[in-house]
Amino acid sequence: MTMQTFIATKASWALALLHRWRWLGPLVVRLVFGYFWLETGIAKVHNLEGFTQRFVGWGIPHPAFSAALSAWTELVGGLLLMLGLFTRLVTVPMIINMIVAVTLVVSSNLMGLDDYVEADEVVYSLIFFWFLMAGPGKASLDTLLARWLRIRTFD
Template identity: 80%
Template sequence: MRQFIADKASRLLEWLHASRWVGPLAVRLVFGYFWLETGIAKVQNLDGFTQRFVGWHIPHPAFNAALSAWTELLGGLFILLGLFTRLVCIPMIINMVVAVTLVVSANLMGLDDYVEADEVVYSLIFFWLLIAGPGKASLDTLVARWLGIRTQG
């Protein structure tokens, strides 16, 4: 019986290992679509989004609102496609740091509030994508293969 369980566990682990590309793909598709959608909404209502920046006392509100909105739109698109994923995560993280620092932190009272803030969770996902990369099922992987660059996985 013990050997039977060990064999089944071994097969399951082998299957999970062979399927490890699904996790990054699922995260990229959902997370990328989320940011693409929010970016489109902000770009389509840039005047309203700029007024929020004015209310938050962010310097140069028209420029910074447009920069933030287009960063989300293009960042979401590139993450969704798995193209320039690691590079795109850098401005997305900066966007989240600015949001936490200038907007969200005014409503946070302690460590629990910071840990539960959406922007902190988003930053961690961007950080994970920056470090781990987009996974095997991505345009980054196809481009790397075309260029003859060996990738992990």
């Protein structure tokens, strides 16, 4: 066996292994990213008065309602994302939450394209967009529900 054949064989084996475990990537990202949002949502719900005051300071209309909506969106959205339940649906309000944050809060501190690209809320929006387009992956309640309802998911 030549060195080239040896390397090709090992590379093929490694790619086959990665392909077999491809379900793990979306699961890990969903669990960690979802937990992040669940945790921030819980913190905001538990201190809703303080969170509302931040909305007042930012000049966000209807601060009490807006703060509660944002906090509960993060809490419920994070939980559903972790479970992989209604994943594509839940990304829509999460993306809207990030658009509002960028537009009304963060954009005043951003001076150029580099600042926008590096803003956390923009990165979060891109991750939510990825889940919207790609779905939750095979290890999710969405996949189990689709199988139970005999819905083809094209995974």
